[in-house]
Amino acid sequence: MAIGNVYVIAAIAIIGGALFGFDISSQSAILGTWQYKCYFNQGGPWTTHDECSGPTASTQGGISASMPGGSWVGALASGFISDALGRKSSIMIACVIWLIGCILVCASQNIGMLVVGRFINGLCVGIASAQVPVYVSEIAPPSKRGRLVGAQQWAITWGILIMFYISYGCSFIDGTAAFRVPWGLQMVPALCLLFGMMFLPESPRWLARKDRWEECHAVLTLVHGKGDPNSNFVRKEFQEIKDMHEFERNNADASFLELVKPNMIWRTHIGVFTQIWSQLTGMNVMMLYIVYVFAMAGLTGNNLLVSSSIQYVINVVLTIPALLYVDRWGRRPTLLLGALGMMTFMFANAGLMPSYGSYAGPNGVGNVPEASWSLSGPPSKAVIACTYLFVACYAPTWGPVSWIYPPELFPLRIRGKAVALTTSSNWIFNFALSYFVPPAFVNIQWKVYVVFGVFNAAMFLHVLFAFPETAGKTLEEVEQMFTDPLGPKYIGTPAWKTHKKFHDARLLETGQIDPEKMAQFEHDEGGSRSGSETRGEKVDAPATA
Structure with missing residues (x-):
């Protein structure tokens, strides 16, 4: 019996x-310990632990970059795997790959x-990071899609936090067990995800793409109709999926x-740069190499590791507001405020x-x-x-x-491959x-x-000039926003004039409004006002199928 509660589905998938997250902190917490530095030492002979310098800067960069390098390959391959075998199967395959990798790392x-x-x-992280958002976005209702897909970032933050403290605790163990134990424990969440996915339904939109319409309707009924196949929302969504599928089959x-x-190139560039910019914020650098940053601020030993962990707590806690309100805030304001805040604190440290x-x-x-x-004294503090404030700006914004x-931007026929491409751009920049x-900290110091x-x-x-608002729209409505004569390059509707559409989606999902009545509230080609606008909320011009 498949699970139908969207929150439970998301909770399992986002593992x-x-x-x-486990991988990030298993490196950041371990690379500063003497056990790691002495075992993988490249700095010549040593007699005491303090003389171990560990791998050279370039070698450590290669060790850290090997995971995102594999993720880039995995993300690109995930589009083919997902389109051929399904979103659910691709995630399960990723789990098996992770288990193999953990065995090698641990040994x-x-x-x-x-x-x-x-x-x-x-390879596993690349597949999972690309296809989990696709899977959740294709199964979530519009008014909850941001919350549920964004929960992946919350899972990342929890993974970072949990593994950091596991690694910190293991750092008191003498010998190689200090890093082999946490590296081995990374297999636990993969096993949970592998077995949990067995009880989840397949994406209804992937089923539609394979012409498995009865199964598609059954999943929509299970997840969105609470067992009622004739609910207003199920009828509207099923018809939209059929209409869009027919259009895609005949036209592309x-x-x-x-x-x-x-x-398609306009939205491709938006999706790709969403992931590129998320890396160029500098957040993953702060996460992975925070021990270097705080060492420069004068922290040593346990104080260094404990102080580093505080930013992981901040990351977990401040991701929660985004999960609760991102569908109300909208995507554009959230990204703009995050970029402005992070810029401020990066330049503050640079000064x-x-x-x-x-x-x-x-x-x-x-x-x-x-x-x-x-540094020392008050400036170091x-x-x-x-650094903490920088994390506080990233956690509720660019993180989730x-x-x-990206999954909201693309039509069904190409969504798996498109998100694979956008996610691969995340990983290639993560790799770089x-x-x-590490060499940059050596060569240009604070100028980083x-x-x-x-x-x-x-x-x-x-973001200000190119990223349109997608919050509150069904995936089919987002597609219309780009294919409408006014939409593809935002000649008629500039990105900065697009707005979220939240309340109408909630009314439809809860059965308070009928699909036929909903059509009265939407813009027609002549630009009539919508019901949302009469209530004071702006929405975009394209009409609902």
């Missing part, structure tokens, strides 16, 4: 996000084996090449470090070359505070919305940053903050 005898294991783990193919055609700090020498702080700048937004940031501050300024402008 795929926790896998990514690593050298850096080469560690890199291979992390690359295989990355479903290859990667379609994503760069004139009628504090050269003004009050000094170069720490070629060996860095505490024999860590990447900790190349040294200000850097720590700005970067996963919510993971690899190059200037680089990310500029990126945040650029993303603010890009």
Whole structure:
């Protein structure tokens, strides 16, 4: 018997996000410990633990980057796997891959084996990170889609937090068990996800694409109709899926090449840059290499690890407001405010470090070359505070919305491959940053903050002028927004004039309004006013199928 509660479905599916979070903090918490540095030491002979410098900056960059490198490959492959076998099956395949990677990582005898294991783990994360948002977005009702898809980011934050404290606790163990135990425990959430997915329904829109209409209608009835196949919302959504499927079958193919055609390239670039910008915020750098940042601020030993963990707590707690209200806030305001806040605190750190700090020498702080700048006193506390505030800006904004937004942009026929492409752009930039940031801290020191501050300024402008609002619309309505004569390049409706549509979606889902009456509230081609506008809420021009 399949589970029909959308919250339970999302809660199980988003465990795929926790896998990514586990990987991030299993590195960030471990790479500063003497057990890790001594076992994988490349700094020459040592007699005491303090003399272990661990892998070189470039090697550590390669170790960290191997996972996002695998994720890039996995994300690209996920489109083919998902379209052929289904959203549900692709996530389950990812779990099996993760288990294989964890075995290799846990048993690593050298850096080469560690890199291979992390690359295989990355294949899983790439598949899951691309297809979990697709699966949840295709099964969630419009008024809850942002909340449910964004919960993947919350799962990531929980994975980071849980694994960080597991790794911190294990750091008190002598010998290689200090890092082998947490690396082995990463298999637990994958096993939970693998068995949990067995009880979930397949995506109704994927079933429709395979002409399995009875199953499609049954899933809609189970998830959205509370067992009533004749509910208003089920009837409307089933008809929209049929209409859009027929249109797609008669008018378009479903290859990667379609994503760069004139009628699709605009939204492809929006989806790709949503994921690119989410990396260029600098957040994952702060997560993965936070021990370097706080070492530069004068923290050492347990104080360093505990202080680093506070930002993970902030990340978990402040993701919650987005899950509750992102469908009311809308996507555009959330992204704009997040970019503005992160830019502010990046530039603040870029000003504090050269003004009050000094170069720490070629060996860095505490024999860590990447900790190349040294501060003390109140300025160091200000850097720590700005780092926490930066995380507080990212957690309710770009964190969840970067996963919510791309699946909403694309039609069913190409959604699996499109989200695979957009997610792969996330991972290729994650790979680049993971690899190059440690040497960047060595070579340009505090100027790393200037680089990310500029990126945040650029993303603010890009969102302002190019990213349309999708909140509250069904996936079929979003498609109409792009295919309507006024829509494809926003010549008639600029991105900054698009608005969320929340209340009408809620009325329809709860049965308070009939689909036929709903049509009276929508804009027609002549631009008549909608019911939402008469109530004071703006909506977009395209009509509902």
